[in-house]
Amino acid sequence: MERGNSKHGPRLDEQMSQEVSGLVQGPGVGGSRVDEFREPEPPGEDQPGATTAPAGELRTGAPQGMSSRDVEERSRLGRFIGLSALPGDRETLLGSARENEAPDDVIAALEQLPADTRYRTVSEVWAALGHKNETQRW
Template sequence: MTDQGSNKTGFVRDDEFKREMQDALRASRAVRSEEPLEPQSVDYELVSGQVAVPSPAAPSGMTAEDVIVRSDLARHLEPSIFPARRSALLGSLHRNMAPDGLLDRVSELPSGDEYRNVQAVVQAMGFGVEENPERPG
């Protein structure tokens, strides 16, 4: 019986495809790696002094923990809210489903202060910021 469908490769090419796929079909593991669906964040209650997660070298003036906190803030804060007060920061963090530890830390900031960017928020939270050699310290 012949195939009357829309197969444009033919039987010979179909057999070649099957042979090429044999190894992938027989594999006892996934042949494609899967990316995590959500970014992983830091549990701020557990982070103290040193960070156990492998990370690239921190810039001058910052520890690995400082870098993680700054990255987490930048990921969960909308750039359009700056300059912002504490209430705007918390609103943005809630909208972007920030971890509770980050919300707790930002809620401890003074309510009347205005922050011009993520770096200013990180510094107000007591974390180190990147040193700029061109700017006087």
């Protein structure tokens, strides 16, 4: 068994690397590995480009009946109300918010709640503050 040199000359190495560059690097120098019939057609002159997600509120994943901003604000409120404060009344919620170092606007909003009502969830607190929760789909 003869063990010869398996290296090629620089010119042959360069030629061989060009032959497989499309397989190694993807589209570019050697072209695409995708068959031409699999590539999407470009949009027409009066048509928008194709996207994978719709624009606007549909894209954010906000539940029906709420905007993405509403979801974010309700989530922000919930970060400052500990689970141990629920169910709880206004004073319990305020105590939890202060303990969790809530900003002034959250404290001010909780101070507007009626004193004699117990809230079971952050969504109930959110609704009592005059905001919308998601609508149920039946």
